[in-house]
Amino acid sequence: MHFENSLSFASSMDSKDSLKDYRSRFFIPQYNGQDSIYLTGNSLGLQPKSAIDKIQQELKDWATYGVEGHFDGKNPWFHYHKFFSESSAKIVGAKPEEVVVMNNLTVNLHLMMVSFYRPNPARYKIIMEAGAFPSDQYAMQSQAEFHGYKYEDAVIEVSPRPGEHALRTEDILSVIDEHAGQVALVMFSGVQYYTGQAFDMKTITKKAHDVGARAGFDLAHAAGNLELQLHEWDVDFAVWCSYKYLNSGPGGVSGVFVHEKHANNPELPRFAGWWGHNESERFLMKKGFKPEYGAAGWQLSNAPVMAMAVHRASLDIFDEVSMAQLNIKASQLNRYLQFVIEDAARSNDKLSFEIITPEDRGCQLSVLTGDTGKALFDHLTKQGVIADWREPNVIRMAPVPLYNSFEDIYKFGQILKSY
Numbered sequence: 010m011h012f013e014n015s016l017s018f019a020s021s022m023d024s025k026d027s028l029k030d031y032r033s034r035f036f037i038p039q040y041n042g043q044d045s046i047y048l049t050g051n052s053l054g055l056q057p058k059s060a061i062d063k064i065q066q067e068l069k070d071w072a073t074y075g076v077e078g079h080f081d082g083k084n085p086w087f088h089y090h091k092f093f094s095e096s097s098a099k100i101v102g103a104k105p106e107e108v109v110v111m112n113n114l115t116v117n118l119h120l121m122m123v124s125f126y127r128p129n130p131a132r133y134k135i136i137m138e139a140g141a142f143p144s145d146q147y148a149m150q151s152q153a154e155f156h157g158y159k160y161e162d163a164v165i166e167v168s169p170r171p172g173e174h175a176l177r178t179e180d181i182l183s184v185i186d187e188h189a190g191q192v193a194l195v196m197f198s199g200v201q202y203y204t205g206q207a208f209d210m211k212t213i214t215k216k217a218h219d220v221g222a223r224a225g226f227d228l229a230h231a232a233g234n235l236e237l238q239l240h241e242w243d244v245d246f247a248v249w250c251s252y253k254y255l256n257s258g259p260g261g262v263s264g265v266f267v268h269e270k271h272a273n274n275p276e277l278p279r280f281a282g283w284w285g286h287n288e289s290e291r292f293l294m295k296k297g298f299k300p301e302y303g304a305a306g307w308q309l310s311n312a313p314v315m316a317m318a319v320h321r322a323s324l325d326i327f328d329e330v331s332m333a334q335l336n337i338k339a340s341q342l343n344r345y346l347q348f349v350i351e352d353a354a355r356s357n358d359k360l361s362f363e364i365i366t367p368e369d370r371g372c373q374l375s376v377l378t379g380d381t382g383k384a385l386f387d388h389l390t391k392q393g394v395i396a397d398w399r400e401p402n403v404i405r406m407a408p409v410p411l412y413n414s415f416e417d418i419y420k421f422g423q424i425l426k427s428y
């Protein structure tokens with residue numbers, strides 16, 4: 010695609026954009042009386058304006074019905090989790106029975122590992138990317154140790170080659186091969202939180218299965234960002250949070266995918282709770298756990314309705330668009346951002362960058378800055394740019410298709426040039 014670093018080009022892209030009206034459905038944080046340039050949808054997505062009505066509906070039903078709201082409310086709380094299945098399934102490429110919304114991300118990662126990381130002395134290794142999000146590292150370490158294995162021995166991290174920032178798929182596959190008979194679980198992120206690399210989940214899953222291991226993914230940075238086909242790719246399980254690209258508020262609920270092939274297997278060990286129990290008998294309070302079919306059978310507790318109400322507000326918006334449509338604009342915004350950054354660097358000697366996000370990517374662009382990176386970042390912040398600084402010297406930016414515009418990117422480039 011041909012780009013120009015000009016306001017007229019950015020405005021004309023915006024006027025042609027079929028998603029342009031969605032921006033007005035979100036609150037854009039203000040800076041000096043103007044819209045800030047918000048580039049951290051990968052960290053905390055913006056608030057849908059409809060969120061307040063969704064919460065108020067639940068508060069109203071609680072006030073009106075008290076406990077009877079479980080059945081008499083507009084959105085009966087007894088069934089509340091079901092109101093998320095269709096929409097979530099569409100976002101991750103799953104069947105509705107394969108997904109459930111519950112708890113928070115790291116909690117769900119542990120719950121999935123209870124079921125799908127079943128090590129024995131012959132086969133106990135976990136293969137993951139080096140430099141994974143700390144919570145995932147801690148989860149893998151504590152799971153390995155919980156089962157009596159040593160972290161350094163059980164958890165194999167795949168690193169980029171010297172001088173490279175991204176992982177090559179062939180290297181991931183060859184590490185899996187190297188440990189073939191000993192691998193219990195291959196656990197990667199869908200999109201690497203630091204570099205923005207999108208992993209080839211289909212190929213990684215296939216290789217994991219070829220060596221007799223299971224494949225799980227943390228989609229914190231992938232859900233609502235990439236087009237996913239979890240069912241078709243035969244992924245065993247996945248988890249994601251709703252507050253990054255899915256705009257459902259700080260600490261928002263998490264989503265879980267369990268492949269259909271595991272749906273009806275009551276033998277699969279799990280940590281159970283009453284909300285995962287067969288629905289028709291749930292309130293009979295009888296002994297003996299009988300799981301619901303599918304991902305719903307992994308629920309522990311009754312739904313956190315207030316937090317989920319916000320998630321529903323966001324999913325209403327995702328229902329109106331397709332991930333394919335979002336991806337087209339996401340890619341254009343991302344490429345335009347790269348173009349504008351490279352153009353600014355050519356015209357301003359003080360700017361030196363290295364883009365560390367490989368071609369396989371979603372919304373995010375991660376830029377390695379020189380020694381003066383923090384000063385540049387502070388300059389951006391003072392000019393109303395909300396981006397994300399990661400030690401030691403990376404700026405992460407993620408223009409998102411629902412509320413970022415090409416004009417945002419153009420203005421960002423002008424601010425860079427003025428440094």
Ligand SMILES: *Cc1c(COP(=O)(O)O)cnc(C)c1O
Nearest residue numbers: 113114115142144202227229250
């Ligand atoms: C954001 C993120 C988390 C955060 O976990 P919570 O349990 O929601 O606090 C975990 N893992 C990854 C990969 C993330 O990007």
